[in-house]
Amino acid sequence: MSTVNKAPYLEEAVQPFTPRTAMEEAARCLLCHEPPCSDSCPAGTNPGKFIRSIRFRNVKGAAETIREANVLGGVCARVCPTDKLCEEACSRTGIDRPIEIGRLQRFVTDQEKIFGMEILKKGPAKNKKIACVGSGPVSLACAAALAAAGYQVVIYEQKPEPGGVLTYGIIPSRLPKEVVEQEIGRIKKLGVEFKLGAKIGRDLSLEALKSQFDAVFLGLGLWGGKLPALEGIDLKGVYSAVDYLSQAKDSGGRELAAERAVIIGGGDVAMDCASTAKQLGAKTTIVYRRTLEDAPANAAEVKFVQSLGVGFIFQFTPSKILGKDGKVCGFEAKGTDGESELRLKADQVIFAIGQAPEEILLSEKLELTDKKLIKINDENHSTSLKGVFAAGDAVNGGKTVVQAVAEGKTAAFAIMSYLTGEAK
């Protein structure tokens, strides 16, 4: 008999380090010269330095290193694809296995909270106001950097809660709600104001925003779920990943129970959908058109989903969704070999095959790319509208949280140099 992980939906799945086990792990670190892990963090979180601080018994110093570089350090500790970033670069891999950098980062940010540290401080007040549209990672990082420099920042969020994908996307087993709340709490303490339930382009025009603020930052997410044009796609029980995950998180999972769920896709979002479905009690199968090796999902997420007992079927492409009385009752797919056929009983079919920007209706003058993403000047994040900047998923097409943090920071500096340049 094999062991299956029964991790509950609302509980964090990965166990934390204790001070002692954290020290044991830090003692495995080789304390490299010019640490390659540090070079591999898009947000400059500098694991080489913070792990050295743990090793030399300076956890508070470690917390400063993380927090000063990454305002979402506690989030990234949990959701970063470390196996493709810092941990992939880790020299220790040459001996046995990399240092568990993400888990150590989580230890340090947990300790930061236990110590009640307030590392980020509001800078001397500057008489300039910036509006950030959206409250996902990129906006939070941008707003925090601006507020730390003394600027007045207001974040506009269309949803009732702030956090974007952190709040409405990533599953609680990977990222508990409290962690997101704590990180946002720190940003509020920096003086950033949050206006929730306020959709720009509906409740307030971009033009109005521009006139009220010295600069505007667009940190929009990708909330348009992609659904393929298949027979049965309109049946009840068919979801796009973004809708499925946000409904699950909104209701604490209560409203989405199913008997048999089929997830289509091979990325992190597909893994999140699969663990959600499984944790909510459904017999869950992932169907992916390519192989496991080709799947873009983070290895740790794939392992977690496997540990829950989710089944994987590779090299099948969806062909038809079967329905009865307007509801999903089955799923059909064709093998990429051109011969194999698959038919599964299902009452839920969730497509995690990428997200698109919601139709950006902010302004006709805002120039978009062919892919309907916001077009920016790569050097300074400026858009086609003067004083309007953008970064994050709606610019890059959807990347990681840590990438969003990195872009939010550079955009903040671009905005600052725009504002100080303007002042001259």
Next chain:
Amino acid sequence: MALKKDLSINYLGVKFENPFCLSSSPVGSDYDMCAKALEAGWGGIVFKTIGIFIADEVSPRFDIVNKEGHPFVGFKNLEQISDKSVEANLKCIEKIKKNFPHKPMIASVMGSSPEEWKQLAEMVTQAGADIIECNFSCPQMTSHTMGSDVGTNLELVREYSRATSQATKLPVIAKMTPNLTNIEGPALAAIEGGAKSISAINTVKSITSVDTDLFCSVPVVDGKSAIGGYSGAAIKPIALRFIANLAQYDKLKGVEISGIGGIETWRDAVEFLLLGARNLQVTTGIMQYGYRIVEDMISGVSHYMDEKGFNSLEDFIGKALTNLTGADNLNRDYKAPVKINAEACIGCGRCYISCYDAAHQAIDWDGEKRRPAVSDRCVGCHLCLNVCPVQGVILPGEIEFKEGRTKRPVTIKTKYE
């Protein structure tokens, strides 16, 4: 079948089935403990020090030194001698000898006057002990007539050794303190007083740590602490030095030595034997891991003997002593620059940092490839070799003779683990 060599050895005319003994401490302080230890395979027991003085212990009484999360590198204790009555201890010794007649029993004693030493010697002889060990070295005993200060006082050592030796037919060991500059003086005084063997070392006076919130060293006893005895792996280097000093001292030629201090593994044991000890005593390793550690000591020494072709411990006791000389006698004609196996190197750069910050800036660092390269500035100090985390990546290279020195074959260490 698991390999088992004959590890038996005569120490002070008494046959031990192996040289491994409990040292006088809590690990051998009552019948059940000693019985369990002997059944586990220990060769003999040095029973917890018996005195007329009965200890009244503090709580707590220990502290440990950690290194990067690795616990028990060193151990501090504040325990004194036995807290049981002399009668109870003597009964215990009798019972052990009755049930384990072939396992030598060494009775450790401590008096505060020649009269007490005499009395204790007579009592433990009567109880059936095979050997007596005089404890001249417990740092936690606070009077001037008992404890480690006694061990630094030649007069007291000689007098107490005499009082003990004259009161018994049994051979007497004098247990030395390391809390002095030269161990040879008190050791000689003990032999002059009639002792037949020296055991070393007792614990090192220490403060292991200070609680930075309570502003008090540890262990904290009602807000106060005291200097206490340090033991365990951390003190093995100090112990080995004193063992070698004793073994190489002309005036102590022929005096048998019992080695104590940080023995945990068979390798530690062999090191003590190679420097001249013929009996070995252990406490801290047992306090951490239990009596069972003797199994791997017995097995490990057996395999070592098998590899080396030794048939008896006598074949290698003291074998490293001839190669221990004064620093002024070492061959200074050559250097052994290192060679780095760049293929096996994992590119951590630790060798580069240490060589630059602490040695001779003899390693160049290729930041692109993340690889070190040894330059001709290398003096062969081998700091990098010791810092490198990967086995076998940095090793001694070709021997180079200094200018004007005569080339000749030299022996260097090439095997590193």
